[in-house]
Amino acid sequence: MLKYSFSRVLVAIPTLLILIIISFLLMHAAPGGPFTSERPLPPQVLANIQAKYGLDDPLYVQLWEYLKGIIFHFDFGPSFQRKDLTVNEIIAQGFPITLTYGGLSFIVATLIGGTLGIVAAIRQNTIIDYFAVGISIGAQVLPNFVMAPLLVWLFTLGLGWLPGGGWNGGAWPNLIMPVIALSTSYMASIARITRSSMLEVLNSNYIRTARAKGLPERTVILRHALKPSLVPLISYLGVAFVGMITGSVVIDIYFSTGGMGVAFVNSALNRDYSVMMGITILIGALTIVFALLADLLYAWVDPKIRY
């Protein structure tokens, strides 16, 4: 277990480095520098500005400086477009918001999806099962960018129950629609995965043994079937988490929640490369850490898995 964890961490580090280098090289392959504007600067001024930001150094020196900033100071450098802010400040504004509704969606998707899947498996081929399967099939064609406008159409324009956007300090009426929009398709996948793994467990020999011993159905399910049936879900949770963070881009734009997604898309549209890179790398780091945690958890829960 220790050896496995160690080797897994060893793979995670180069992954992150590769991500940083790819985004760095992409940024430098871009036509035009960050200070190219419609009115060309006098060459002397441009040279001075570039010297200030270290842009006249050879590429490998710049890469090294950038890496050093990230690793030792957790510093992504200044924003090229919003000159009064650093990338760190821009991320710090949006990240807590993204994490709030992203985390909530993650919890909602896991709890509701998991429950739905388990209940559907226990009551296989009943109305409840068909209902759950129907929902999970329907929801997989409703990604966040489809759910968001449909929800606004229904709850804001139609019924007038919820505000159509804004953050408002994270008040719950502002949270409902983002969370539903973000979690629906993942809830569907989680329900499907849980249902099929629960069915597999329920058909296995040791469950038959437990039933043959005369244990009440409640005990059979809660004590014997539940835990192993959740194992396949673990590896999906990392994927789901990343999907929800990525989906926050849509949520921020459509609901004006002011999270990190809006900073990312604005920087993409304004070619603010340093902000784009900072957010890409941060999300990459989160992705890698989550995949790592999922793998370790998986190896810990299921003793049969040894790589």
Next chain:
Amino acid sequence: MNNITEVKGRSLWSDARRRFFQNKAAVAGLIALTTIVLISFIGPYFAVWSNEEIDWDVMGSAATLGMPSFESGHYFGTDDLGRDLYSRVLQGTRVSLMVGVIGAGISVLVGTIYGTVAGYVGGRTDQIMMRTVDILMSIPFMFVIILLLVVFGRSIGMLFLGIGLLSWLDMSRIVRGQTLSLKNKEFVEAARATGVSTPTIIMRHIIPNLLGIVAIYATLLVPAMILTESFISFLGLGVQEPLTSWGALISEGAGTIRYDTEWQLIAPLIFFVITLFSFFFIGDGLRDALDPKDR
């Protein structure tokens, strides 16, 4: 003696075809998908307006004049600029389907070759190749694609490149797993014993046996690619005007829904939802048909 009829052999594929056509959902999906493809190619001949033409009478008052109607020739209504939504939806359908099919095509080509080589050669080569895939898989590709699109300019070619970069990873893993189990089968051993070269074994013996699982997975990849493209286009970073796609159209419709022009959202959404459903059902049907032990 004459009335003994010869027992006709049933191949794997004819068996699979029979099972597939017994699956009602899969057949319905196939019919719906064919219909949408036909509409998107034949439909433009019935359009009154092209996808770029602006109906100046409607422009600016789409909510009152831009309704779907046969008299004005705007079968699906118009968008906010007075452009005909019918033509635009059909044009977006072609783009989205093309992105899906080409993305899946790249994944089939690259993923199959990569996966079979890794699985068949094995040993250190396999280790290195699969570690590379592991590393690439943990990169947040949605963000890298957007980075690519911004840095090198938005174009359909760049979009294909970005989506192609991402799509083959899963495929190569699946193919490798399948190859590992195939390569120890007797018929491969027999081929090796009779001195068949490695490339020939891969092309003649391994890949044909992989086709089933590749076909299933490719069918499920098409909607995944369409979703990726729609996501990027929804953010306004995908295809550029006058070209459009489902994601871009849904984004426009979503943006104007506050002005009572819900048809601008609904028209592309119906095409989007029906197509995704069809692909999922066809994929499920193929899985049941080609992989009998999985039922």
